[in-house]
Amino acid sequence: MSFEEYKNLWVFLETEEGKAKNVGYELLTPGRRLADETGEKLVAVVIGKDTEEVVKNAVAYGADQVLVVEGYEYFNYNTDTFSYALEQLITKYKPSIVLIGATNNGRDIGPRVACRLRTGLTADCTGLDIDEETGNMAWTRPAFGGNLMARILCPDTRPQMGTVRPGVFKKGEKDETRTAEVIYEDIHLEADKVKTKLLERVKEVAEAVNLEEAEIIVSGGRGLGEAKNFSYIRELAEVLGGAVGSSRAAVDAGWIPHAHQVGQTGKTVAPKIYIACGISGAIQHLAGMSGSDTIIAINKDPEAPIFDVADYGIVGNLFDVIPALIEEIKTLKNS
Amino acid sequence: MDFHLSEEQKDLQALYQDFAQNEVKPLAADIDREERFPQETVAKMAEMGLLGIPFPEEYGGAGMDNLSYAQCVEELSRVCASTGVIVSAHTSLCATPIYLFGTEEQKKKYLVPLASGEKLGAFGLTEPGAGTDAAGQKTTAVHKDGHYVLNGSKVFITNAGPADIYVVMAMTDKEKGNHGISAFIVEKGFPGFSIGKHEEKMGIRGSATSELIFEDCIVPEENLLGEEGKGFKVAMITLDGGRIGIAAQAVGIAQGAIDETVPYVKERVQFGKRLSQFQNTQFELAAMQARVDAARLLVYRAACAKDAHEPYSHLAAMAKLVASETASDVTRRCLQLFGGYGYTRDYPIERMMRDAKITEIYEGTSEVQKMVISSWMGVK
Amino acid sequence: MNILVCVKQVPDTTEIKIDPVTNTLIRAGVPSIVNPFDGYALEVAVRLKEAVGGKVTVMSMGPEQAKAALKECLSVGADQAYLISDRAFGGSDTLATSYVLSVALKAVEEKERAPFDLIFCGKQAIDGDTGQVGPELAEHLGYAQITYASDVIMEDGMLQVKRESDEGYDYITAELPAVITIVKTPFEPRYATIRSKMAANKAVIPTLTAADMPIDTSRCGLKGSPTKVKKTYTPVREKHGIKIEGKPADEAARELVGLLSDAKIM
Numbered sequence: 001m002s003f004e005e006y007k008n009l010w011v012f013l014e015t016e017e018g019k020a021k022n023v024g025y026e027l028l029t030p031g032r033r034l035a036d037e038t039g040e041k042l043v044a045v046v047i048g049k050d051t052e053e054v055v056k057n058a059v060a061y062g063a064d065q066v067l068v069v070e071g072y073e074y075f076n077y078n079t080d081t082f083s084y085a086l087e088q089l090i091t092k093y094k095p096s097i098v099l100i101g102a103t104n105n106g107r108d109i110g111p112r113v114a115c116r117l118r119t120g121l122t123a124d125c126t127g128l129d130i131d132e133e134t135g136n137m138a139w140t141r142p143a144f145g146g147n148l149m150a151r152i153l154c155p156d157t158r159p160q161m162g163t164v165r166p167g168v169f170k171k172g173e174k175d176e177t178r179t180a181e182v183i184y185e186d187i188h189l190e191a192d193k194v195k196t197k198l199l200e201r202v203k204e205v206a207e208a209v210n211l212e213e214a215e216i217i218v219s220g221g222r223g224l225g226e227a228k229n230f231s232y233i234r235e236l237a238e239v240l241g242g243a244v245g246s247s248r249a250a251v252d253a254g255w256i257p258h259a260h261q262v263g264q265t266g267k268t269v270a271p272k273i274y275i276a277c278g279i280s281g282a283i284q285h286l287a288g289m290s291g292s293d294t295i296i297a298i299n300k301d302p303e304a305p306i307f308d309v310a311d312y313g314i315v316g317n318l319f320d321v322i323p324a325l326i327e328e329i330k331t332l333k334n335s
Numbered sequence: 336m337d338f339h340l341s342e343e344q345k346d347l348q349a350l351y352q353d354f355a356q357n358e359v360k361p362l363a364a365d366i367d368r369e370e371r372f373p374q375e376t377v378a379k380m381a382e383m384g385l386l387g388i389p390f391p392e393e394y395g396g397a398g399m400d401n402l403s404y405a406q407c408v409e410e411l412s413r414v415c416a417s418t419g420v421i422v423s424a425h426t427s428l429c430a431t432p433i434y435l436f437g438t439e440e441q442k443k444k445y446l447v448p449l450a451s452g453e454k455l456g457a458f459g460l461t462e463p464g465a466g467t468d469a470a471g472q473k474t475t476a477v478h479k480d481g482h483y484v485l486n487g488s489k490v491f492i493t494n495a496g497p498a499d500i501y502v503v504m505a506m507t508d509k510e511k512g513n514h515g516i517s518a519f520i521v522e523k524g525f526p527g528f529s530i531g532k533h534e535e536k537m538g539i540r541g542s543a544t545s546e547l548i549f550e551d552c553i554v555p556e557e558n559l560l561g562e563e564g565k566g567f568k569v570a571m572i573t574l575d576g577g578r579i580g581i582a583a584q585a586v587g588i589a590q591g592a593i594d595e596t597v598p599y600v601k602e603r604v605q606f607g608k609r610l611s612q613f614q615n616t617q618f619e620l621a622a623m624q625a626r627v628d629a630a631r632l633l634v635y636r637a638a639c640a641k642d643a644h645e646p647y648s649h650l651a652a653m654a655k656l657v658a659s660e661t662a663s664d665v666t667r668r669c670l671q672l673f674g675g676y677g678y679t680r681d682y683p684i685e686r687m688m689r690d691a692k693i694t695e696i697y698e699g700t701s702e703v704q705k706m707v708i709s710s711w712m713g714v715k
Numbered sequence: 716m717n718i719l720v721c722v723k724q725v726p727d728t729t730e731i732k733i734d735p736v737t738n739t740l741i742r743a744g745v746p747s748i749v750n751p752f753d754g755y756a757l758e759v760a761v762r763l764k765e766a767v768g769g770k771v772t773v774m775s776m777g778p779e780q781a782k783a784a785l786k787e788c789l790s791v792g793a794d795q796a797y798l799i800s801d802r803a804f805g806g807s808d809t810l811a812t813s814y815v816l817s818v819a820l821k822a823v824e825e826k827e828r829a830p831f832d833l834i835f836c837g838k839q840a841i842d843g844d845t846g847q848v849g850p851e852l853a854e855h856l857g858y859a860q861i862t863y864a865s866d867v868i869m870e871d872g873m874l875q876v877k878r879e880s881d882e883g884y885d886y887i888t889a890e891l892p893a894v895i896t897i898v899k900t901p902f903e904p905r906y907a908t909i910r911s912k913m914a915a916n917k918a919v920i921p922t923l924t925a926a927d928m929p930i931d932t933s934r935c936g937l938k939g940s941p942t943k944v945k946k947t948y949t950p951v952r953e954k955h956g957i958k959i960e961g962k963p964a965d966e967a968a969r970e971l972v973g974l975l976s977d978a979k980i981m
Contacts, residue, residue, distance in 0.1 A: 021881070076885075079850075079860050104879060108862045111850035115810060120941030123809075123845035131945070138945065144842055145728035150947045157941040195859030196889040199875065204883035264844070273980060284729070294980050295956075296971070301602060302960055303609075311956040312971055320964035327965070328972040332981070346912055354906055384909035397909035 003096075006158040008041045008065075009034055010095040012086065013058055014105055015048030017075060022212065023101030023166035025061050030128045030169050031099060032062040034137075037130055041065055043095065047085050049075040055182055060174040066182045067093065073188065076198050077105045083112040084189040090117060092185075095159045097137050099128070102163035110163045120154035122162040126268070126291075136160065146264045146287025167212040167268040168291065211262065216242030216273045219262055219289075220250055223278020223299065223318055227255035232322045233277060239329050245269065245289075247279045263288035277318045281306025298322070340402075347403050351410035354383065355418075363415035366541030367686050372497050373541055376418055381452025386425055390434055394442055395451035401576075402638040405583035409634075412587025413594065416690035417541030419587055423580030424493040424542075425449070428698075429456025429502050432573045433520065436561035445500055445520055457498035458577075459489035459521075459547050460570050467703055469504075469570060470513045474549060476505035478563075482556050483507075483519065485549040488531065491697070495545035496530045499523045502573070503547065504566050516566035520558040527552030538689035577698045578651040579641065582634045585658035585694040589627045589665040592687045593620065596669040599682075616672060623665045630658040649711035656704035659694035666691040716769030716869070718760045719823070719831040720793065721816060721852070722753040724777050724784035725842040749784045752837025754791075756897035758904040759867050760835045761792030767869050770794050772831075774823060776804060776815055782920050790907035790915035797823055801925040803932045808940035809843075813851035815935055820856070822928035833874075834894045838863055846896070853894035861887050862896045 011031045013024035028044065035042035044058035047069040055066050069085045086109060090098065100106040102124050114121035127140030131153055137160040139152045154160040211217060218240065220233040230244070237244045245267075246260045262269055264284040274292035279285060281297070281304055289295070290309050297310035298318045307313045314321050340348065358379055366373050380386055388404040390396025404426060412419030430449040433441055448454040465471035474487025485505050495501075501521045508515035521528055531546030561569050597620065600610035610616045633654040640647035666688040670677040677684045695701045709715075726745045734741050749757075760771050773788040775781045776799040785796035799819040807815060824830050834853075839846035846862070853860035865884070866877040878885045879898055889895075907915070925932055933939060957974060959967045975981035 016881070079862075103881065104863045107846050108850060108860070111809065111847035112854050112860065114847075115813065115851040115854035118810070118941070120808065120810065121847055122942055123843075123847055142950075143844060143947075144726070144731055145844075147728065147731050147949065148947050149950050151945045153943050153945050154941050155943060195893070196861060196887050199886040199888055201880070201885050202883045282729075290950075294975075296975075302604065302958070303602065307956070307958055309956075310958075312974060313956055313958040314967045314971055315958060315960040316962075316964055316967055321968060324964040324968035325971065328968045329981070332972055332976060343913055343916055346916055347909060350907055350909070350912055358906075379906070382908065383906050388909065392910075397913075399909060399913075 003158055006094045006096040008043050008093070008095050009038070009097040010043045010045050010099065010159075011063070012098060012100040012106070012109075013044050013046045013054055014077075014101055014103060015046060015051060015054055015074070016077060016105070018048055018050035018054070020046070020054040020057065021101055021103055021166070022171065023103060023106070023164070025057060025171045026166065026169040027099045027101060027164055028058065028061040028063060029172045030164075032172065034097070034128060034130060035064070038096075040096065043067060043093075045086065045089060047074050047082055057174070059178050059180040059182075060176050061172055062175075062178070064180050066180060068182060068184050069187050070184065071188060073194075076201070077108075078194060078198065079108055079112060079196060080194045081189050083109050083116070084193075085187045086113050087116050088187050089185060090159060098159045098161045100161070100163045102165045106163050110161060114161045117157075117159070119157040119159060119161060122152045122154070125162045125164045126168050128162070128164070137162070142264070142287050146283045165268045167270055170270065211243050211245055211260070211267050211269050214243035214269070214271050216240045216275075217245045217262070217269055217271045217289075217292075218242050218275045218277065219245035219247065219279060220256075220277050221247035221279030221285075222249040222253070223280075224250065224255065227253075229319070230256055232319065236275070236277075236322050236326055239326050240273070242271075242273070242275075245274075247282070247285050276306050276310070277322060279306055280304045281309065343399070344403050344406070347399065348406050348410065350383075351385075351407045354379075354385075355410045355414045359411055359418050360414035363417070363541075364680070364683060364686065366415070366417055368540075368680070370535065370540045372543045373418060373421075374497065377421060377452075377455060377497070380422065384452070385422060386452035386455075387430065387450025388426065390430060390446065390450040394434065395447040395449075400638070400642045401579060402635055402642060405579055405634055405638045408580050408583040409587040409590070409631075412584040413591035415541065416584060416588050416687070417539045419584040420493055420539055420542045420581075421455075423577065423584055424458060425456045425498070427577035427580040428458030428493075428573055429498070429500060431576050432458075432502050432518065432560060432569050435572065436518070436569050437520075438557075440557065441520060441560065449500060454499040455494055455497055456500045456502070457492055457494035458573065459492050459495075459501055459503040461489060461491050462487065463490050467700060469567065470516075472504060472506050472516055474503070474505040475509070476507050476517060476519065476554070478507065478556065483554045483559065485519070485521070485527070485552040485554055487549050489547040491534065491544055492547050493542055493544055493697075495547055496533070496543045501547065502560060503549075504570055505549075507563050507566075511564065513567040514564050516570070517563045518560040518566040518569040519554050520560050521552070521554055525552055525554060536693075538686070538691070538693055574698055575648045575651050576641065578655040578704070579634060579637050581694055581698045582630070582637070582651065582654040582658040585655070585662035585691065586627060586631045586634055588687055588691045588694070589623070589630070589658070589662040592666045592669040592684060592691075593623055593627065595682065595684055595687070596620065596672050600672055610672065619668055619672060623668060626661045627665060630654070630661045633657055649708055652699070652704040652707035652711075655694075655699065656701055656708065659691075659701060662691035662694050663688075716764060716767050716833065717829050717831050718764060718769060718771045718833045718835065719820060720753065720757045720760045720771060720773045720788070720835045721848070722757065722773050722775045722784060722788055722837075723750045723840045724748070724775060724781040725750045725840050728841045747780065747783065749787050750837050750840045750842075752839060752841070752897060752899070754837070754904045755900045756835040756837045757788055757791065757793060758902065759864075759897050759900060760833070761905075763833075763867055763869065764792075769832075772797065772823065772827070774799060774816070774819060776800070776812060776819070779922075785920050786915045786918060787907075789918050790912045791905050796918070796920045798920055798922045800922050801935075803925045803935050806937035806940065807935055808942045809845050809847035809851055810941055811935050811939040813848045813855055814939065815930065816848070816852050817855035818928050818930045819923055820852075822923055830892065832891045833867075834858070834892065836894065836896045838896045838898045849894055849896035856892070856894070859889035859891075859893040860895070861889055861893060863898050864895050865898050865900055867895060867897075
């Protein structure tokens, strides 16, 4: 394998029904930084149907070039068609680095393609940089439930591939004046090689939970004691215009749906303000929120590990503290 | 002397622990507060084979030993004493006498469904006027026309109501005192048999404790368990075995209290120190754990003696005496370490203290255990 | 339906603690368990077998001790188990692991003289958390793959898989054989019974080594792994924030909001 042939940094922009997942745009932020560092091009890869808007956004968020594969079969995700298209593009254009959002589909296509190319893939990265010593991509990821961080290189094969959790990076500022080269590739897998078929899509009209996008998150944990006490969390979130999150304990207890869970087995979030109420701060939880700008903890146990990561903390009974806090915030707003 | 568990016993102990922690513990506070019999747990235990641990597979049992059975009751009681006694009363007091004294037909008809968990069992000996003094039985059984007619009542019967099969003692010959007592297998639904008053109890509130009422209750003569007039012996041998179950329950309760207390004292801060840093706390817990382990060894020794078919009445009595008093004392001391919080229902420790007391009373009070032990010692 | 479930023995990561002095993982005394997602996968497989008939085989790559995990699987519904174990496999990353599993799978099929119709894996292992072995195994075999499935049924001979999506879920069908990875299911895995536990305890589990299968050992272990762990470290999270302690709720709340507003956070 001649490494010189492999250059440029790719970001896979996952689409579904013509819309891109946010994580793709988020990845253009570190992508831009790393491409500038290595002096390579930042390339956005779009596979989908009706992708015009996505292509425009990719450029506005910093791509130097966009590779597009369009077709009816790409309206919804399919392992075989998408992995074939991505593999064909990689084989033809030989990128050095490929970043993929660690969504369910990203984590479906990533290993399928990496395995086909016999290259390494690092999952669920939370940190991306160039290894000074070797010039390889250095992937940082949590393991052992967030107890351990690992720095991983892929020195002997190309491309170097990794998936990155949504919410780890933030979307940059859109610059609509940017222009970039857009290349359309016509790639279609023969129908008889498609082994899975979508029978039905069910969109659940669940309460909209968009934790990754929220600027303020108020989370509740075991300390709430029972499901109905989530009203305290909801009320505080409402006053602040924030979203409601939770620890795994509260989800396991059945007090709130899994979509609200923050942490290793839930969502990774990095809001401006994260308020943890009645959450002790198990390492699994910290793994999902320690990137928040400001962390506030309310807990009756002064020794709770959540205070180790909190910028501000109140030791006290949350059932007294939260209503008092709501009053104070209302006063502040009115002043 | 070998203090090691076999691979099987270790494996099963892990299974009991897993089940107790995940399925039994979450219900413990609720069934106590609501005084509710945990039917759903009984169904799960039946499925897993926990209701017939010491009986041979040919009778629907698991083919394990009494030690493993005791460990099951211990692990269940560690998180919920009510659930522990449901298994103990069913296994030791109902299925065991049928296994030991039943005819082949009786075993097929009653032991198989009991051991496989399809049916739940109970045992009726105590009467309003005959508690520790079992010979004072007033319930009578009159033999006529191919059946027995039972009249009288039994009180404080564990599993009464939910149980399907009852082993019941009644006088077939009042003149003969103890030798006039006979044992019977009575099914729920026999004419003239009904469940009376439900007792509201201080502890083990999730276990059903009710009265059995016999009003001209017709019991087929083939349901006589053992010989006529040998019922007292059936009852005494049954209670000997039952004591191992209750002693295991007591060890479980005591260990459960320590389990709850250790993390609490490591968290709770007073005078700027964690409670666990005070020597009083360290010494208290150390002494408690040593006592619980001592009691546990007595229980295991009694179970092993039973498994080895050696005399074990006195061993079971010692185990129950020590374990039950340990449970009462340890739960009380643990609650003291919790302080005011321990007195509230926010923590399980007050429940454990309430649950512990009964182990000094049922299936032979501590005083009865001392009688058994002193009699074995020849101190008369 | 001939079903294979791939399982991994993992340390119970919820029990892992950090040594406060050395800031390293304390692994001693941490119990080894069957990866919970593999447990869900096994339950789905056993339910499917109970519905349509067939057999469930479990396979694990790991050291001799991993037999304990396989016995655990035998006690909750698996019919037979294979351990895949060889020094040459140690240190494998996901690409090398999935390669070994793909060769071992073929070796088991050969031994049993029956091809597998479905292969189940947990969505990821709780120690590595990569979720890559399932899809990579599917790729090595050239089989269909469906990841993040919460339920699998056969209806009128057609496979129907409920897959989690961002907006809800998708129903997907696939040609057999297929590899399916399983998320936490709405139902809990069954408990062992005393009898199944004792039977599993007595079970003899065959071990397949590199010598027992046509494997290219240069593609196994560290040398067959394209990803290299350069270093590991425990994340340092200590912050020295402001803690308001021992004050009545209203006073504490006022102080906090004051601080936040002074710092222009709120």
